[in-house]
Amino acid sequence: MKDSRYFTPGELAKLFGISKQLLLYYDKNDIFSPEFVDENGYRFYVLSQYFTLQIIISLRKLNVSLKEIKAYLKSKDINLLKEIYRNKQQEYKKQIEELLYLEKTMQQKIAFLNDIQNLPLNQILLELQEEEHLYFSEDISFQTPIKHRMNILAKHMLPVFSHPSFQEYLMGFHYDSSEFFYEDLITQYNVFISANSKLHYNNPIKKTKEKGLYLCVYCNAHYGVIDSKIKERILKFVEQNNLHMHGGIYLFPLRNFWSTSKPKEELVKLCLRVEYTD
Secondary structure, three states: OOOOOEEOHHHHHHHHOOOHHHHHHHHHOOOOOOOEEOOOOOEEEEOOHHHHHHHHHHHHHOOOOHHHHHHHHHHOOHHHHHHHHHHHHHHHHHHHHHHHHHHHHHHHHHHHHHHHOOOOEOOEEEEEEOOEEEEEOOOEEOOOOHHHHHHHHHHHHHHHHOOOOOOOOOEEEEEOHHHHOOHHHOOEEEEEEEOOOOOOOOOOEEEEEOOEEEEEEEEEEEOOEEOHHHHHHHHHHHHHOOEEEEEEEEEEEEEOOOOOOOHHHOEEEEEEEEEEOO
């Protein structure tokens, strides 16, 4: 039928740069149907339906659901339209906050990568550190198969990677200081991650890295294995400076599989709380 009062599906679709299949989809979902279908099954839209489709296309570009669009088209109530816009405004505010957070995180990561290229390696430093709240994994025994140890680590990291958005996190390893300096005595360790209100842990093992004076060393380490000479230097430094080791060893990976494929380039920051005995 040729009638200047009507659009065919192809004609109407072309006006919006969409497919005829999308018009059929809207019809099947009772969102936007042709004015009439002739005896041969041909579908036709009246000219005024162009404006209705304009509303649908525009709201869909704002990711308004078809359910909301359908409800609005039934009434075209101005208050309902304001509600739709307000909801989208709040949604966009959250998206902007998320993007600003990601931008800041990327800046910090770039600065971090720049910093680790200029670290004073193998030097023993003393620094004051603030209190940190951490989530510890269960004890991981070196006597268990490596696959079992990996499963514990992965389980502890799962809330980070199952979160719908990118989450920055601080992750490391904790050793008993009485075992750490004697390789033959090391029996177990823990994985820890910085406490984050966005991450959901069921009954986490909460521990606090205390505020205080820490002995720190930036050094090479592959899978947490520290050169025995570094350990010897730490023990000697502690003795010569009348220090007392307090608590466990914290190893913070700085350069790992993320930024190198060479084990000898992997770096950690070793931190051990100390106190002067005098």
